[in-house]
Amino acid sequence: MKNFTFLFLIIFIYACSTKKDSFLNREYHKLNSKYNVLFNGYEALEIGKEVLYQNKTENFYKILEIEPIKIKNEDYEKSSLIPSFKVAEEKAVKTIQKHSMRINGIQRNSQIAKAYLLLGKARYYDRRFFPAMEAFNFLLEQYSNEEVFLEAKIWREKTNLRLSNNNLALKNLLSLSKDLKSSSKFNSLLNSSISQGFLNLKNIDSAIVYLNKAIKTERNLKVNSRLTFIQAQLYENLGMKDSMKVVLADLIDKKRRIPKGIWIQSKIKLISYEDKKGSDKEITKLKNLAEDIENENFKHFIFRTLALLNKKKLKDSLYVNFLNQSLESASIDDQTRKLNFRDLADYFFINNNFVKTGNFLDSLIKYESRNFNKNKLIREKKGIQLVIDNENLIKNIDSIIYISNLDYEDQKLFFKTALIKESVSAKENNLDFKLNEDFYFYNSRLVTLGKNYFLDYWGNRPNTDNWNNYELIKNIKSNIKIDKGFNNDISFSKKVDKMIKNIPKDSLELKKLIIDKNKSYLELGKIYKEKFKNYKLSSYNLKKLLKNNPTQIQKVDALYQLFSISLQRNDNEKEEYKNSILNEFPNSIYASIIKNKNFKNYEISDQKKIYNRALILFKQQKFEEVIKSGQESLPFLIGSEYFSKMELLIANSFGRIDGVKSWRNRLAQIKEKSPNSEEAKHAEKIIKMLNSKEEEKIKYLKYKWVFKFLKSDYRIENLKITFEDYIKKNKN
Structure with a gap:
């Protein structure tokens, strides 16, 4: 017995060697690879794929990918959070390291090819596509049996698709499809990959052809139902509604045999296409679907569809209501949430409720992960921020005044x-x-x-x-x-x-609040008029101002804005506003504008031209001409965005001629006149810069001399000519 044990031990040790090309060595390492390390590796891969499938991130509002690759809250650019793929990779590497029998340039262990295939797949699902490509290429260079070779070629091209090498991948896959037998088990994998390649290139017609082939040969019902749903999406994209309905009805008939997510999306889509004029049948069906307890996790999809159907029927209140219900759903996904916020922001913007628009944009910014989209939303919010600030200020002041009047x-x-x-x-x-x-x-x-x-x-x-x-x-x-x-x-x-x-009780404090409130009314009137061309809201705010004991300056400005709106509308109120300005404020700049015969000829485009002409003069350093032409044209720019721009240009010109003191004073005037404008903010920055320079008492090593002359001094022209000649000679 001892001799037998000793003999068995010697044979075992002998068989462990990977350097000897004997039947015993080959079979030992082949069996150990297949039923131990490699088996565990493929099991880990399947577990990882199941976790991926159960927790995948799907965007049903776009055409689905043929194969999911990312779970919830994952960054596509980083490795997967699923540990099973790392385990599968480790097992593949261990198989190669421990059981590879490469003797005289030939691999004697047939399972090593499968180990490299597992290595490539594990890296692919881990979203490390370049290392995956490396594994597949190495396997293809070391040709083994036909089946592994063919599968490796398909997976290499799948990896090329992930790396956006679509044309190269399609060329190789189409070449493979010509020689592939109809009975091959790789038919579905190959055809679905070709379909994904055409989808990446936006070639829907060709994608459908190969997707149909993949569906016919795919035996896994989960994968088959996914491919079939994508087929319905493609038919919808091409406007082939009847074909889409047939496909969706087939999916719905499979009931619990297919994933719930695919089934509910098929049901929602099919019902939404039952829309008949004058009928609410599809809405009733969707409501019944939402009431089913089994569909609790999909209510956000159902409510969003209900919202869109009501929007088509011009039922705005129901549209907003169902979008809000969708947002309140406990299981709502980020994509649906973002679409709902976007739709609500757009709805309230169209309906001139900029405060609510801003609130929904804030919510949208919070859930937007891509920096480009986030910055775009921030710029959009900034465009209406001035309206929001003024609206909120009016509400706050109204609340304070209301409370102060209570006992x-x-x-x-x-x-x-x-x-x-x-x-x-x-x-x-x-x-x-x-x-x-x-x-x-x-x-x-x-x-x-x-x-x-x-x-x-x-x-x-x-x-x-x-x-x-x-x-x-x-x-x-x-x-x-x-x-x-x-x-x-x-x-x-x-x-x-x-x-x-x-709570402010002093009459002076309350009066100041009313003045601030009136400033906001005036600001809103101008913004609605000039920026959004909403004359109705502009008139509403300006008229509220006139009823709220405005100052004389505020009153004449509001009357002029109302007068210019009446001119645009060509209504009967224009004469009333005109007479009010001429009778109550005959010496105002607004009265002089109205009396000017050329007043009616000035449009917004002319205002832009006036400003641009002054800007060109400024760049040419003709500061006196900027001041003269700018001050003459200011009356025609009142109420437009170019008024404060022109004032800033004039202030900068005075600064160049009269120095820092004059510059600072004029910038301060711009801040006081238009505190919320971009020009006022720019003026404030310049003032802070000027103040800091004075505090630092900087000594400049490089500077320019400024010689002051009277305008009538004949030496100016001669000095100018002398300087120009000197500059030309010493230009190089």
């Missing part, structure tokens, strides 16, 4: 109500709550908050019948223990008193 008890009640609402909403927004604390009485902070509010509002009442009737309970002792745990944070009395003290 003390009403003010106290107002702030108490606001504080309790704020505290209750804090519960919804607090992310630190435990799962069992969703109910009010399970949250100690809210319970304490409620107790303190009760004590502050009702006093220390006993726990007895008729507790809210003081006359009946005044002789009963209270047994309530006052919890002082949160007194520092949520004492209603102290907070309310502090808020009431902060």
